[in-house]
Amino acid sequence: MRFSHAWLAQYVDLREPPDKIGERLTLAGISCDGVEAARTEGAGPTYDFDILANRPDCMNHVGLAREYAALAGRALRLPEAKLPAGGPATGEHATIRIEDPDLCPRYSARCILDVTVGPSPEWLRERLESIGQRAINNVVDATNFVLWELGHPLHPFDLERLAEQTIVVRRARAGESLTTLDGEPRRLTAEMLVIADARQPIALAGIMGGTASEIRAATRHVLLESAWFDPMTTRRTARALGLRTDASHRFERGADPEATLYALDRAASLIVELAGGSVTDPPLDVRPHARAPRVVSFRPARVSALLGTPVPAAEMQAILERLDFKVATPPGGWKVEIPSFRQDVEREEDLIEEVARHRGYDAIPSALPLLPDAGSGRQSIDRAIRTIRHALLAAGLHEALNMSMVDRDDGIDFAPGLQEPLAIENPLQSQAGYLRSSLLPGLLRNVAHNLNHGLPGCRLFEIGTTFRPGGDAPAETIRAAFVFAGRGLPVHWSLPRREVDLHDARGAAELAGELLGFSRLSFASDKIPYLENGRALRFCAADIRIGVVGEVAHRLLRRFEIDRPVFAGEIDLSEVLRLPAGDRRYRPLPRFPAVRRDLALVVGSGVTFEAIEQVVRRTGSVPITDVQVFDRYRGRGIPQGCVGVGIQIVFQHPDRTLSAEEVQEAQDAIVAGLGRTLEARLRGAG
DSSP states (O other): OEEEHHHHTTTSOOOSOHHHHHHHHHHTTOEEEEEEOOSSTTTOOEEEEEOOTTOGGGSSHHHHHHHHHHHHTOOOOOOOOOOOSSOOOGGGTOEEEESOTTTOSEEEEEEEESOOOOOOOHHHHHHHHHTTOOOOOHHHHHHHHHHHHHSOOOEEEEGGGSGGGEEEEEEOOTTOEEEBTTSOEEEOOTTSEEEEOSSSEEEETTTEEBGGGOOOTTOOOEEEEEEEOOHHHHHHHHHHHTOOOHHHHHHHHOOOTTOHHHHHHHHHHHHHHHHOOEEOSSOEEEOSSOOOOEEEEEOHHHHHHHHTSOOOHHHHHHHHHHTTOEEEOOTTOEEEEEOTTOTTOOSHHHHHHHHHHHHOGGGSOOOOOOOOOOOSTHHHHHHHHHHHHHHHHHTTOEEOOOOSEEOHHHHHHTSTTOSSOOBOSSOSSTTOOEEOSOSHHHHHHHHHHHHHTTOSEEEEEEEEEEEEOOSSSOEEEEEEEEEEEEBOOOSSTTSOOOBOOHHHHHHHHHHHHHHTTOSOOEEEEOOOTTEEEEEEEEEEETTEEEEEEEEEOHHHHHHTTOOSOEEEEEEEHHHHTTSOOOOOOOOOOOOSOOEEEEEEEEEETTOOHHHHHHHHHHHOSSOEEEEEEEEEEOSTTSOTTEEEEEEEEEEOOSSSOOOHHHHHHHHHHHHHHHHHHHOOEETTOO
């Protein structure tokens, strides 16, 4: 927003150079993006401030002057709003009725009779043009001047063009329309608040007036509006109509509900000064429900504890009072009354922030806070997330971030047993009206996007929250998911790239389990609706299921328009946290040689390598460091319904060299155990 230096100087003594003023306000949290030299002689430089949405009180010159006065220790000069008493009674010339007090809690008005509409004087045109505003006529320019001066929007109506000289604040009715001052016809809905006369709408409340009652050269009598409108309703109406104005910008963010009469009197006095006429008195001030002052309890000791630096109580009180907070200091603790224009201040921490920014953020020492060691809960979740992120990055995957909103099919297809995902009441997009129950739909869309743009392969993971229906609130679970598709990384630079397969996905899960401290994960076949039958595995640690891994069902890949296999996995961190924390123990490099033995086995076609490995490790009589499968064969010499499997077993003792007799004894025990448990036999044996 653009502000005029000469205009600001009316309300506070600006003794510093403009750049210094901009710097001082920026350090207090009101960012000055630059100072521009004067465009015309005598106008002075202009400032460009980036006013955040939570500070509507600074969207005007008096608001900025108040901030600067508090920072620099200067006096604030508020503009006068004096009107002669004893004018014609306002109630004899206009009536006001509020039909929706929840949307318009206050509506104030005066009439200015016998005005002469014409061009504004040079000083007023210069003030408005210095901040990029176009001058229109003396009546309208006076209301725009007050908007930029005090931050409170007003609107003048041609009183003689109001049916029955009546103002009705109500919702629009079915079929009503309004041509706004920009010449555009607007179709209205019942959710929109309008200002109407006795017959029809004449303005969009808090946004823009209509052509039927605008101020023209022939206007003789003016009804001046100063009201407060509900921010949510104003925002919805402006958004629905695609109509953003200076007035809506302020009402949407929360104008000052106690400023209606002050702004009304200030604008009326300017109109009389510029256009002549007489002001009716007293004003009409329709206010169905008065607002009670907001009072916040404040503990001075809390300031030093939160900021990490001592702040004298007298200094805190002086800062707050310079910002128009009313401070009472009874023995039981301070009570601070919040000024009505500070809608952003609601609690003690907000008051502490006021002290901090006006004292200077540079006065807060740079020191790390002492935090208690929770030992569980959030700390454990964060540790698990960091560990899994490290593992998946080490496995060659790239992290993705997706929105939590999905369509209905995504919510159902990847959540077995879920009849209906959680619907969002006010979705931003029709295709994203539900909360995700799995991370995989977002990752599959990422895969489709990357493959369709020419990448030969895609390896992604995401860590985030999934949602399912719960009791009073949705049940939230933190999960990690990963996908492999297309060509994988070569094992060596001299070898060609290969297509990724199920073992890549399983390896990522195993690496995550290892870094989490689990000595080994057990994998077993399972039926998982969104994974291909026969190519889906669940994996457990200490007999607790913590995730799944497998090939994504082809029917789902067709829905995502992916033309090649995708291998995926999910890890449920809530289940991981149920397990005792694993310890990753240091083991020295082996000093004694290993002995490798190969076994060619014949087993039933339904026997998994997981089952073979479990028997080998359980029945071996000497330490075993590794078990690998190196061959799988069907064909000549293998009975029907069986398969030949070649495995290699690595025996290694940490403290001594194994003898040939010990290794042979262990091998015989393993073969016997495989025969008893899995009906396996050595190939070629009778």
